[in-house]
Amino acid sequence: MRTLNKIALLAVAFLLAIGVVGCQPKAGPVTIHILTMDQAGLKPAEIDQIARDFEALNPDIKVVMEYVGYDYVHDKIVTGMAAKPPAYDAAMIDVIWPDEFIKAGYLLDVTSRVTPDMKANMFPASWNGVTRDGKIYGMPWLMDVKYFMYNKDILQQAGITAPPKTWEELVDQAKIIKQKGLVEFPIIWSWNQKEGVVCDFTVLLFGNGGAFLDANGKPIFNNEQGVQILTWMKQTVDEGLSNPSSVSSDEGAVETDFLAGKSAFAVNWLFQYSDSNDATKSQIVGKVAFAPMPVFAAGAAAGIQGSSVDGSSSFAIMATTPYPDQTWKFLSYLASNEVQIKYSAEMLPAWQNDFQGDALANLLAATPSNPVTVPAFLAQFPYANERPTVAYYNEASAALQLAIQEALTGVKTPKQALDEAAAKWIELAGK
């Protein structure tokens, strides 16, 4: 019996403890909680430092940053916002989430808070990701697009003097490289069943003069242009020009393949370039170069000069925050010109004037890779295409990912697969 008494006592103490622990009152300055991605531009230590600097300037505001990997940010936002009170005052959001979050009532309209200075001097393209129906819902942060990179050495050995301007040229060059036995599969892509394949599809689709939705919001990616590029994708694999492992590769796998010298051409985000000059990761240090993203001959004929996909991230304020002013103050500070210049070695600033005159010279001198990456960014970013800005995007993207995979693995024909995906999009739009 004594043991049982002990157990009962323990249980009661247990429950009491939970109660006590849960009921501590909060006091002190205003505290704002911000969720952000790990490894997005600046390192957590650097963002923490910015937060401390901000707190020094604003003693009545305390900033608590939380860092998670990209894959989990969306889930943390959803669960965080379900709590009462919601867990976050602001969060970093991917360019494909605003529509969904606006519909869910998460995002605060900050149009009136954006100063004319910001509007005018930050890259116009960077506002695309956060503006819907003329209203602005966030502060641009990290701009990124997919770039076309190639291995200078391999091209040289193949006797190719200039990188391809069209995808058709790419195929020709790839054939030459393959024939000469320089690499087995000259091109590597991120076509696995994740968002990355839709990014690549976006690059190719717009480069062929195609689009996801027409003016009425109806899916047209299954039209002639769309089917052509999916067929082209499969063909390059069948002909042994695109690495068959592309079908199970994500951007990381593309990088490992490219940096091991196993492919001549790779489409990827900016990180691949900086890693290419890191000897602990790359076997082709100093051999990587940028070229403008190719387009299809048909697209060029239709007037398409360039095509890429927008993969930026921005900070958005949650509509439920009790401290919108303080939060906006911090975000403005975070994204301010002064702060961004200070850390420009880690992340390209969002301010256009940093790319002009003296500022440009400074920017180019900030890191060894900037002289190469900055011009590449300036050349490619204006052509960044957005993926469909619909609230049901995640589910729509999943359907498209499936369709592309089915076509690539030969389960369905490209037309069949895309038609089914388009049908699914129409169904989703109707709900």
Place this chain on the structure above:
Amino acid sequence: MRIHPLLLVMTANSPSLSKRRLSLRWQDARTAWLLVIPSLVVILGVTLWPIIYTFVLSFFHAPTGINQVRTFVWLGNYIEMVKDQTFWDTIGRTMYFTVVSVGLEMVLGLVIAQLIHSHPWGWQFLRFCLIIPWAVPTIVNGAMWRWIYSADFGALNALLMQLGLIKHYVPWLTLPKMAMPLVILADVWHMMPFVALILQAALATLPVELDEAAAVDGANAFQRFWKIRLPLLRPAILVALIARTVDAFRVFDIVYIITSSGPANKTLTITYLTYLNSFPWGKQGTGAALSFLISIFTISMALIFIRVLYRPEETQ
């Protein structure tokens, strides 16, 4: 006394109403409650409300968000799922995963347990090493196997090439027919130690005399194993089988890491589909309905196992 089948797994020597025990029955009951209540408080305290919440939610169309309108759709979510071909394909796929991986785990686990039990040289080392695959966190396990299966750099390709079994490196994870078996292999490697160790512990508690008696009676090793040890192991086998089946049916993490349900949904499992609905796609009602559909499947499987495999324990 009607005994519910599900209980049979636990109540081997079903508490019967023999005279000797009847007199202590009332006092016993009070003790029983005292023994059971702490566990009940914890389990029900934590899971009761969430389960009810999820159950109720499954009858609504409930998009994620603040102040979102929730429309009551009664069985709408369930019917929508049951009419969806993807749902049934996914169930089939998950069954395939479950049957093969649990089957392999049980067989391997039994063989290894018996092996350890026979105390060959270095058996302690073997049992110690057995824990390592199980102790490696699932994420690491997934990442490791994903790399092993890598088309250009993976150990699998390197090994097969060096053994002369393949001429070119094969992009394993892109092959629709190979993807699931490879995920199964990764899971079997990870979880087989669990089965092996449970069975080994059970073997260790078996009375040695029975075995010795049988040996004296002239039974050889195989007969001793099949006719004596195996039946006595039934409770432990049943526990391992049900535990693994229920968990295998709900597999998620390892698929997420190795293939993210690809290629072309060939490794999409039912819990993954539930996750997709509840989180990225923001359809809480559908997610909730899927959860309960999953529960129906797992409970049915557990019941079937008990029906088929349970025998009243052979007492000594």
Place this chain on the structure above:
Amino acid sequence: MMHYGKFFQKLLLFLLTIPVLFFIFFPILWLFSASLSTQVELFAIPMHWIPQHPTLQNYLDIIFPSLATSSVPRTFAVAIMNSIKIASAVTAISIGIGSLAAYALVRIPFRFNRTIQLGIIATRMIPEVSLILPLFIIASSLQLINKPIVLIVTYMSFALPYAIWMMAAFFQTVPIELEDAARIDGCTRLGILFRVVMPISVPGLVSTAMFTFLLAWDEFFYALIFTSTLAAKTAPVAIAEFVGRYAVNINGMMAGGIIAALPPVILALIFQRYIVSGLTAGAVKG
């Protein structure tokens, strides 16, 4: 002759352990090799089974955080400590209160015995992924987010049913005659439990403890959602940080994986001697 036959049998068994050992070890050795390499080495063709330029850098980054440049390694040691605390608490309490319930459910006839058994098993059938949202809502309204206690209680609700179930099966294999004998000797129900049943079931209890520990140790999704700061972050969450936005730091992750596998393995090593045969034999004879 008999002696020779036994030797042959042992040899045969030993030979059988080799493929098993290979199956277990091949990936582990690879894991270990990867943790000692740099990323560049990992891409070597043909594959380097043993790293040509082995480095301890991956481990150093984790164990001596001040040398690291990213936030990931800095938090790893703390995360491991959190995991140890949480998993130990979950295991100890689960075995503690679970064994009581298991015994009662298997051996004591009382009203609702069946219902309770059914209920306990049923709670385990729902995927955890589905319960996380309502649990998060409760936890955050009780302001328990980021506190280890929330994970302990949540994990217990998962682990307890399994623990009860497993221990019940082990208790079941204890011959009822022993209990009857003790009762005749004047033992109370609790006395039987603590003096007869538990000692014999030690191998089963230890196995259940290992299972519970590993269940709590390996859990990821709840730890991810319920914690964000160092106060309660666990090992799997820390390991997930090796997964960058696009690229995975494989070498670091493998090193982290080995370190994260150590505590359960060491614990198993320590408690190994409790899973021995012959306990039952002694009890019956004595």
